[in-house]
Amino acid sequence: MVRTARLHSPTKDRLLDAAERLMLAQGFSATTVDEICAAAKLTKGSFFHYFDSKETLGTQLLERFCDASQQRFQKAVDGRERDPLKRVYGYIDVAITMSKECAAQRGCLLGTFAQELSDTYPAMRSMCAKAFTQWAEKLKVDLDAAKTAHAPRRAIDTRSLADHFIAILEGSKILAKAKGDARVEEKSLLHFKRYMQSLFER
Numbered sequence: 001m002v003r004t005a006r007l008h009s010p011t012k013d014r015l016l017d018a019a020e021r022l023m024l025a026q027g028f029s030a031t032t033v034d035e036i037c038a039a040a041k042l043t044k045g046s047f048f049h050y051f052d053s054k055e056t057l058g059t060q061l062l063e064r065f066c067d068a069s070q071q072r073f074q075k076a077v078d079g080r081e082r083d084p085l086k087r088v089y090g091y092i093d094v095a096i097t098m099s100k101e102c103a104a105q106r107g108c109l110l111g112t113f114a115q116e117l118s119d120t121y122p123a124m125r126s127m128c129a130k131a132f133t134q135w136a137e138k139l140k141v142d143l144d145a146a147k148t149a150h151a152p153r154r155a156i157d158t159r160s161l162a163d164h165f166i167a168i169l170e171g172s173k174i175l176a177k178a179k180g181d182a183r184v185e186e187k188s189l190l191h192f193k194r195y196m197q198s199l200f201e202r
Contacts, residue, residue, distance in 0.1 A: 070076040084145035
């Protein structure tokens with residue numbers, strides 16, 4: 001039997017949307033079920049109809065965020081450009097666009113959960129690690145193809161390069177928050193893009 005909690009519904013989406021806004025603003029631990037219900041204008045009965053606990057909501061919220069992000073990247077770069085290097089550049093451009101949107105929303109959920117919950121919620125840490133791994137592996141496919149199609153100026157480890165991209169992306173979010181300057185993330189990603197252009201001389 002399929003649990004009602006796993007079905008999509010406007011009510012469930014309202015709870016997830018409210019939780020995402022609150023958790024981006026004040027963190028997972030500081031956000032209570034009562035606050036989520038109040039923000040969604042729903043009762044606690046509605047909450048527990050869809051989620052066994054706040055932790056259950058958190059895992060489903062993270063899954064939703066990662067799925068939506070992955071679909072957006074794929075839609076932006078898959079099938080539209082045959083040159084794999086140009087797809088990599090398109091990937092970076094999408095990240096820049098998303099960074100601006102995340103800044104307006106006070107951050108991105110994957111990085112926020114990874115930083116806050118890794119030491120206290122092992123299951124959530126594993127989910128974050130899996131999401132970062134899948135992200136890197138997706139980028140590595142195009143980096144491998146680009147390496148074959150356009151010989152780089154020096155030897156490169158494409159998986160390490162993909163991880164480096166994620167490190168720049170997530171690290172620049174922290175710097176942007178600390179400095180109160182959303183442009184830090186965009187500048188960092190543009191530096192990475194220029195490095196790629198220099199590496200491939202294209």
